Amino acid sequence: MKLPRTLVARLAWWFALSLLALYGIPAALVYVYASVQARQYAVLTLKTEAESLASYLAETALLDAPELHRSEEAPIPMWLRVTRQGTVLAQTPGAPPLPLEPERAGEPPVVEVRFLRSTPPYAVVRHQVGGRAPGLFVEAIGSLEPLLQTKHRLGAGLALVGLVLIPVAALGGRALAQRALRPIGDLVEAIRGLGSGSTGGCRLPLPPGAVEEVSVLAGAFNALLGRLEDNVERMRRFTADASHEIRNPLTVLHTGLEVALRRERTPAEYQDLLRENLQEIDRLHAVIEGILLLARGNELRLARAPVDLGDLAGATVAFFAGLAAEKNLRLDLRADPEITVSGDVALLRLVAFNLLDNAVKHSPEGETVTLDVQREGGGAVLRVTDRGPGVRPEDRDRVFERFYRGGPASGSGAGGLGLSVVRWVAEAHGGTARLLPPDPAHRGAAFEVWLPVLEW
Secondary structure (H helix, E strand, O other), X not given: OOOOOOHHHHHHHHXXXXXXXXXXXXXXXXXXXXXHHHHHHHHHHHHHHHHHHHHHHHHHOOOOOHHHOOOEOOOOOEEEEEEEOOEEEEEOOOOOOOOOOOOOOOOOOOEEEEEEOOOOOEEEEEEEOOOOOOOOEEEEEEEOHHHHHHHHHHHHHHHHHHHHHHXXXXXXXXXXXXXHHHHHHHHHHHHHOOOOOOOOOOOOOOOOOOOHHHHHHHHHHHHHHHHHHHHHHHXXXXXXXXXXXXXXXXXXXHHHHHHHOOOOOOHHHHHHHHHHHHHHHHHHHHHHHHXXXXXXXXXXXXXXXXXXXXXXXXXXXXXXXXHHHHOOOEEEEEEOOOOEEEEEHHHHHHHHHHHHHHXXXXXXXXXXXXXXEEEEOOEEEEEEEXXXXXXXXXXXXXXXXXXXXOOOOOOOOOOOHHHHHHHHHHHHXXXXXXXXXXXXXXXXXXXXXXXXXXXX
């Protein structure tokens, strides 16, 4: 049987089937028990009548007992007869002409019960007579027709009660299910009524008088809406910040080329312009690589190889030397020799690039940006320190989050994009990335990446 699709209908069906089992099984047991008990009572009554007449005959040997002159009608119609060797010697008036039990070899039982499948059915109790009337048998005959009629009435009554009770109970169960699920239906309508364009400020109202489960469901859905709002807002900020980071190098390239085309220039000037454009292209490439890296996430496979962290830091400082000179910044590299890690050189270069780009971008003119590479804590540390505006206290715990953009005083890089890449790459290599506590003696920010060293 195919179950209905609606939960209310299913609950009604299950309620009806459960009630059918709960009522049908006891009703069947009552029917069988009542039938067996009535039959046993009829046999017991027949035994009592047969035993009483057999006792009288054993004492008197006379066929003048009152029981032989009138039949009994309660609890069932009963007749008595006295037989010997296949012959009826006396019987109650109106006794049915039932066949006699054939004589069997050997000693017959004192009491014998048999049922005749006739119409109507009969029960016969045959009792042996002893004493002064040996060889006589008393047969008590009872009609089972009243018992059958009573059993049929009982079965019909139980079936009628079931046919009335179960549909009524099923309808009641359906009504109760509808009432219990009405708050969920209200929640569904409220969900359908939410605006599809934005989740901002949208919350499900708690239905009045709702049970705890519905309240928990509404609370969980509202919490989900809240998380969706946060994610949508972060995605919007991320899109805006990523667009800004991509637009800046393109704007510089466009402006530089426009200026170069206004007049003829010397080869040296063209080389300087191409060098500046190459730096902007590399910065744009780093931004795009960071976006792709965050998008690919755990699907990325590291191309591990031995990487000298000091050489990598030196190459990154050399790349930013021109940009630092334009801002009158001093880049100070302090690297211990022979610090080798096992990692993806392209991704580790992106870490150093993002940290140094972040520091150069937020450092005022005339300051120093320091890049340290040294052994520490059983591993290698790459630390970049600037003297910029620093990171606001309320932004310190979130600067590494994806899509997070710090306030105007935060040195959090490209709207949190660059630092998100730094943390992801560090953790993919079994390391860590963190923002060091502020130095009371100096303003600025210090970001540190720890990586396990490669032991030879």
